[in-house]
Amino acid sequence: MTEKKIPYKIYLEEKEIPTxxxxxxxxxxxxPAPLLNPGTLQPMTKEELAGVFCDDLIDQELNDTDAFxxxxxxxxxYYKTYRPSPTVRAYNxxxxxxxxxxxxxxxxxxxxxxxxxxxxxxxxxxxxxxxGLKGVTTETGAGQWGTAxxxxxxxxxxxxxxxxxxxxxxxxxxxxxxxRTYGASVTPSPSDTTAVGRKILAEHPGTTGSLGCAISEAVxxxxxxxxxxxxxxxxxxxVLLHQSVIGLEAKKALDKYGVVxxxxxxxxxxxxxxxxxxxxxxGEKLRGERDYRFIAVEPASCPSFTRGKFVYDxxxxxxxxxxAKMYTLGSGFIPSPNHAGGLxxxxxxxxxxxxxxxxxxxxRTVEQTSVFEAATIFAQYEGILPAPESSHSIRAAIDEALKxxxxxxxxxxxxxxxxTGYFDMLAYEQYNNRTMHDEIPSDExxxxxxxxxxxxxxxx
Amino acid sequence: MTEKKIPYKIYLEEKEIPTxxxxxxxxxxxxPAPLLNPGTLQPMTKEELAGVFCDDLIDQELNDTDAFxxxxxxxxxYYKTYRPSPTVRAYNxxxxxxxxxxxxxxxxxxxxxxxxxxxxxxxxxxxxxxxGLKGVTTETGAGQWGTAxxxxxxxxxxxxxxxxxxxxxxxxxxxxxxxRTYGASVTPSPSDTTAVGRKILAEHPGTTGSLGCAISEAVxxxxxxxxxxxxxxxxxxxVLLHQSVIGLEAKKALDKYGVVxxxxxxxxxxxxxxxxxxxxxxGEKLRGERDYRFIAVEPASCPSFTRGKFVYDxxxxxxxxxxAKMYTLGSGFIPSPNHAGGLxxxxxxxxxxxxxxxxxxxxRTVEQTSVFEAATIFAQYEGILPAPESSHSIRAAIDEALKxxxxxxxxxxxxxxxxTGYFDMLAYEQYNNRTMHDEIPSDExxxxxxxxxxxxxxxx
Numbered sequence: 001m002t003e004k005k006i007p008y009k010i011y012l013e014e015k016e017i018p019t020x021x022x023x024x025x026x027x028x029x030x031x032p033a034p035l036l037n038p039g040t041l042q043p044m045t046k047e048e049l050a051g052v053f054c055d056d057l058i059d060q061e062l063n064d065t066d067a068f069x070x071x072x073x074x075x076x077x078y079y080k081t082y083r084p085s086p087t088v089r090a091y092n093x094x095x096x097x098x099x100x101x102x103x104x105x106x107x108x109x110x111x112x113x114x115x116x117x118x119x120x121x122x123x124x125x126x127x128x129x130x131x132g133l134k135g136v137t138t139e140t141g142a143g144q145w146g147t148a149x150x151x152x153x154x155x156x157x158x159x160x161x162x163x164x165x166x167x168x169x170x171x172x173x174x175x176x177x178x179x180r181t182y183g184a185s186v187t188p189s190p191s192d193t194t195a196v197g198r199k200i201l202a203e204h205p206g207t208t209g210s211l212g213c214a215i216s217e218a219v220x221x222x223x224x225x226x227x228x229x230x231x232x233x234x235x236x237x238x239v240l241l242h243q244s245v246i247g248l249e250a251k252k253a254l255d256k257y258g259v260v261x262x263x264x265x266x267x268x269x270x271x272x273x274x275x276x277x278x279x280x281x282x283g284e285k286l287r288g289e290r291d292y293r294f295i296a297v298e299p300a301s302c303p304s305f306t307r308g309k310f311v312y313d314x315x316x317x318x319x320x321x322x323x324a325k326m327y328t329l330g331s332g333f334i335p336s337p338n339h340a341g342g343l344x345x346x347x348x349x350x351x352x353x354x355x356x357x358x359x360x361x362x363x364r365t366v367e368q369t370s371v372f373e374a375a376t377i378f379a380q381y382e383g384i385l386p387a388p389e390s391s392h393s394i395r396a397a398i399d400e401a402l403k404x405x406x407x408x409x410x411x412x413x414x415x416x417x418x419x420t421g422y423f424d425m426l427a428y429e430q431y432n433n434r435t436m437h438d439e440i441p442s443d444e445x446x447x448x449x450x451x452x453x454x455x456x457x458x459x460x
Numbered sequence: 461m462t463e464k465k466i467p468y469k470i471y472l473e474e475k476e477i478p479t480x481x482x483x484x485x486x487x488x489x490x491x492p493a494p495l496l497n498p499g500t501l502q503p504m505t506k507e508e509l510a511g512v513f514c515d516d517l518i519d520q521e522l523n524d525t526d527a528f529x530x531x532x533x534x535x536x537x538y539y540k541t542y543r544p545s546p547t548v549r550a551y552n553x554x555x556x557x558x559x560x561x562x563x564x565x566x567x568x569x570x571x572x573x574x575x576x577x578x579x580x581x582x583x584x585x586x587x588x589x590x591x592g593l594k595g596v597t598t599e600t601g602a603g604q605w606g607t608a609x610x611x612x613x614x615x616x617x618x619x620x621x622x623x624x625x626x627x628x629x630x631x632x633x634x635x636x637x638x639x640r641t642y643g644a645s646v647t648p649s650p651s652d653t654t655a656v657g658r659k660i661l662a663e664h665p666g667t668t669g670s671l672g673c674a675i676s677e678a679v680x681x682x683x684x685x686x687x688x689x690x691x692x693x694x695x696x697x698x699v700l701l702h703q704s705v706i707g708l709e710a711k712k713a714l715d716k717y718g719v720v721x722x723x724x725x726x727x728x729x730x731x732x733x734x735x736x737x738x739x740x741x742x743g744e745k746l747r748g749e750r751d752y753r754f755i756a757v758e759p760a761s762c763p764s765f766t767r768g769k770f771v772y773d774x775x776x777x778x779x780x781x782x783x784a785k786m787y788t789l790g791s792g793f794i795p796s797p798n799h800a801g802g803l804x805x806x807x808x809x810x811x812x813x814x815x816x817x818x819x820x821x822x823x824r825t826v827e828q829t830s831v832f833e834a835a836t837i838f839a840q841y842e843g844i845l846p847a848p849e850s851s852h853s854i855r856a857a858i859d860e861a862l863k864x865x866x867x868x869x870x871x872x873x874x875x876x877x878x879x880t881g882y883f884d885m886l887a888y889e890q891y892n893n894r895t896m897h898d899e900i901p902s903d904e905x906x907x908x909x910x911x912x913x914x915x916x917x918x919x920x
Contacts, residue, residue: 007474008540014467080468081552081843092541092615110570112845112880154840155552174885180892181839379641380614383541385572420572422882425634432640 012084025064032350033325087253101404113148115419120242125152134227135159139214142341143175145233150184166209189214212317234270243276261414267392271349294361305363311459330449336439339427372431472544485524492810493785547713561864573608575879580702585612594687595619599674602801603635605693610644626669649674672777694730703736721874727852731809754821765823771919790909796899799887832891
């Protein structure tokens with residue numbers, strides 16, 4: 001192995017952007033369980049899914065045999081406008097921590113959506129356009145996915161209808177305006193534009209909404225208007241497939257300098273970033289070529305991996321979506337207020353759930369105040385103001401680096417820095433003012449939603 | 461000249477980051493006029509400036525003979541954490557406009573300060589640290605400069621006191637929190653922490669402050685506390701010197717592909733970005749080696765170049781700073797509300813003023829609504845959500861590209877994209893809601909402040 005001076009930022013050339021996505025499922029001996037029709041409890045067929053999702057995306061959702069799926073040229077062209085993203089050596093953070101560990105991060109925040117979400121948004125918009133659709137619908141909570149999708153739709157000239165949880169719509173007006181600037185229509189949910197919205201408004205006047213309700217409205221809006229389909233920014237197999245560009249680029253960048261990570265760390269909400277980052281490395285592990293430690297980091301307030309059950313459950317609170325086998329806290333689980341909006345999901349990607357179940361990765365929880373402490377250290381030494389979601393992996397990376405400081409081990413750590421925190425300054429303000437609290441559910445708190453998961457076949 | 465396929469983004473390698481700044485003054489036959497002591501009306505000496513500014517920065521301020529000034533290694537190291545910045549070919553914008561013009565932009569917004577301001581902030585913080593100072597003071601309006609300085613001070617372990625115009629402090633709480641996250645103390649101005657602040661508060665209770673007042677407070681805070689100096693983010697010669705990294709990188713990137721711009725466009729507030737972008741190109745023009753068209757774009761609401769006088773004037777409303785010979789609307793000029801906070805300065809860099817006076821560059825004004833129209837087009841096709849300031853140059857670049865569409869000329873246009881608009885969404889909201897207005901001062905509006913400029917020696 002040749003010793004080259006490693007730059008702060010390893011940028012690949014444009015021609016080194018991956019031209020195929022990598023599909024982990026092809027290398028998994030235990031495949032993730034199929035989505036089930038909640039009515040028949042049989043695996044969802046392509047025909048059943050076609051009313052809701054785009055045709056090509058359904059093929060990708062169901063494909064667990066092809067390891068590489070070519071990225072269409074139109075998507076490659078768009079990737080060139082903001083990729084390759086840098087793989088950064090955290091020299092300044094290492095120095096500040098006084099650790100012998102070598103820390104790298106793959107930074108996905110240098111685009112206007114502020115996160116990795118654009119990698120899948122542009123793919124989903126492309127397939128919708130290719131199918132001749134008029135537009136797509138989706139829901140958004142924190143707003144990064146909605147922003148990414150509105151950017152992608154502006155590029156392909158698609159209509160974009162975003163249902164935004166009402167409390168976020170009102171508290172995050174800037175995110176809303178970014179989406180509007182990209183031509184999206186943004187509706188606070190629940191709204192009177194759908195039957196389900198009207199029903200909820202009648203039953204709960206004055207409600208500030210929920211992600212589950214916004215999903216139900218977006219699905220209804222897609223299925224009731226000709227030429228529309230519903231798209232989703234996480235959890236699904238297709239999304240992890242698209243996000244594999246993160247890991248493929250990171251691996252190529254590290255390979256250039258002969259760097260092999262010992263530990264790979266990512267935050268886990270629905271799993272899109274973590275699944276994308278680890279993909280090619282996990283492939284090597286699945287094929288028995290090389291071992292890595294993978295660590296999923298989740299908020300202590302929403303601990304799907306670490307305190308959930310691995311069973312079939314609904315993906316949405318409204319119980320309109322297919323059933324997925326995953327680590328879940330129950331679709332009725334409502335996490336306590338936590339600023340990492342992107343990690344507040346009761347379930348987890350079925351692919352990652354299977355890998356965790358089979359012992360291919362670890363998971364841990366971190367508490368919010370310690371996450372913001374890590375975020376602030378990172379900002380001051382590495383310059384980038386991280387998103388609260390991303391800061392979960394920063395926390396774990398710092399903790400691993402400090403362990404190395406104790407033991408003297410020179411481990412190489414790679415973590416995913418999914419995005420920037422420019423629209424999360426209310427949370428930073430709470431932290432700066434020392435008014436932020438940790439809220440960890442007790443076992444009693446978790447019991448009701450866990451116990452409410454129906455006894456679907458296969459659920460022990 | 462070899463024809464190479466030009467990528468979307470031309471990234472230089474880390475080792476290609478400039479190691480010297482370029483000082484335009486060395487190649488100017490007519491040097492910019494010196495700063496004058498407002499009491500004696502004699503050129504400010506190093507000794508007189510030393511109470512306010514850092515020693516090495518004064519040397520740079522006064523140096524109009526050395527063409528290249530080496531960048532200290534510590535600053536080069538920090539530059540590596542966020543530079544080189546990309547030079548981008550706007551393929552998608554060209555296609556959308558249907559123009560034969562080739563459009564490039566140098567993007568300086570991919571760092572947490574959100575703009576080019578960090579290039580000078582890190583340099584100024586370094587020299588303060590080198591001098592053994594405890595900290596620095598400054599004022600900020602829109603907040604980009606304050607953010608950049610707080611990042612730089614966090615890196616070098618310096619105390620950072622920012623006086624933020626009270627109305628911005630209240631209306632832009634997120635910017636304030638970014639600065640606090642980087643450890644800066646942020647004080648709304650006017651405040652009771654300075655004599656001048658207390659005086660203004662007594663005379664004008666309930667005032668929401670002004671940049672002029674914040675400058676006066678920051679200068680007082682620097683000169684009254686041992687171990688502090690005052691630093692400034694624009695206008696000064698030293699700032700243009702530091703910002704020359706923008707142009708040096710852009711030129712190196714274009715040279716790689718044999719691209720020579722015909723027109724170079726930048727927005728102009730105090731002149732820091734424009735002066736930095738054009739520096740090496742202007743050097744060639746000054747030395748008679750090659751001709752370029754340079755266009756300064758200013759808001760119609762604050763037209764220093766196009767409707768101001770080229771005379772000695774105060775740089776601040778409080779009249780505590782040295783006099784500078786520059787295009788000015790008078791230090792009493794208060795621009796009508798305009799969201800491009802970074803362009804709301806009554807004066808202009810003395811270097812750029814001299815170059816404009818001597819016919820080396822052009823200037824034009826653009827109106828706010830047309831600026832946001834350009835910003836929205838740019839966002840939708842190029843993906844990046846631009847800052848209102850930067851969007852002034854986008855407007856002019858689009859206008860020039862549309863002229864090429866009419867004439868069929870294949871001109872090459874380079875413009876400066878100074879930053880991102882994530883903290884400017886209130887302005888985008890006004891534009892999206894069609895409630896934004898253009899407010900252009902009449903000649904009668906300009907007269908009072910223009911006429912109030914004192915008859916300093918040399919002022920015609």
